[in-house]
Amino acid sequence: MLDETLAILDDLIAFETVALTPNLDLVGYCSERLGAVGADIRLTHSGDGTRANLFATIGPSGDGGIVLSGHTDVVPVDAGDWSTPPFEAYHRDGRVYGRGSADMKGFIACVLALAPRFAALSLGRPLHVALTFDEEDGFHGAPILLDDLVCNGPRPSAAIIGEPTGMEVVAAHKGCYEYTTTVTGRSGHSSEPGRAVNAVQYATRFITGLMELGAEMTDRAPASSPYEPAPTTMSVGTITGGQARCVVADRCSLEWEMRPVQRTDADHVRTRLAELEDRLTQEMRLVHPGASIRTEVVCEVDGLEFDDASPALGLMRSLLGDTPAGVVSYGTEAGLFQAAGIPAVVWGPGHIGQAHRPDEYVEVDDLGACLAVLARLGDSLVR
Ligand SMILES: [Zn+2]
DSSP states (O other): OHHHHHHHHHHHHHSOOBTTSOOHHHHHHHHHHHHHTTOEEEEEEOTTSSOEEEEEEESOOSSOOEEEEEEOOBOOOOGGGOSSOTTSOEEETTEEESTTIIIIIHHHHHHHHHHHHHHHSOBSSOEEEEEESOTTTTOOHHHHHHHHHHHHOOOOSEEEEOOOBTTOEEEEEOOEEEEEEEEEOBOEETTOGGGSBOHHHHHHHHHHHHHHHHHHHHHHSOTTOOSSSOSOEEEEEEEEEOSOTTEEOSEEEEEEEEEOSSHHHHHHHHHHHHHHHHHHHHHHHTTOTTOEEEEEEEEEEOOBOOOTTOHHHHHHHHHHSSOOEEEESSOOTHHHHHHTTOOEEEOOSSBGGGTTSTTOEEEHHHHHHHHHHHHHHHHHTBO
């Protein structure tokens, strides 16, 4: 089973499924494997049809059963930073190196390798496989898959999101809200800045406001916050604007994010930022009526709220014994599953510290341990 898993992982790594690029070849590969064991397969697509989610059911149809879920996309690579080609699996010292090996094609390989075994069991409850697209860039795929499930069924009873948690059960995480803010000013000669509206300079004032709000979040952190760091955090990831030193920039945009520990923090930030945008816009429009600041939502993904009575947590306890339920600060699709009425936990092979880095790898031992637990899960669904 482990050899088969490693062979599948090699294949999966070779699909260059960077977020926002096509994943249909990989989805076709998974469909073929799951279809071959008699799984019922449903695809849902991105608006332009270049990416797909896959939802497969092994065993009986209808409500109930367990979802094993993974995202098919990976983060981009800077190949120069890698010791080996990032989209060719490289095996050494009990590790498999390659983009996505930990995050999270290792888990998907385990699920695909076990599919024939699951299909051979006489399952009393269904085992579902959910594969999504564009998780790494705005969580665009999972909401489409979940909408389809909510509207057309079935309604599974729990989901395991196989992110690389080092095989620790994660029962709560922060939300992940991502935005793009664009400042539009008016260009001009830098010797006459008063006749222009400097978009770069207004963007820095917006960022200052953002950072002040970030500092306020520290005071708002609930005493019981289980997270490290405890408060809602905010961060500006990119800023782009301007043409030359001697030209006043007419455009500047920034990408930023917030990781709320509680929904009220997110509401507070949005209200305060809208006030700041209004204030800055009014000032800019004294010089140029067409000036503006606009913030677009890339994604607003809810956190996974801790629920000690969650059937998903109960499932993990039944499989692993009395395991601690951890929390993490990064976002996953588990919050979306929970919001769609499917209790979820995060648990999978590999370590988050390996994800999103050059020379990403997963330990072969982790894959073996994952296979053993998922095999027990299959057995537990036998009628
Ligand atoms: Zn991931």
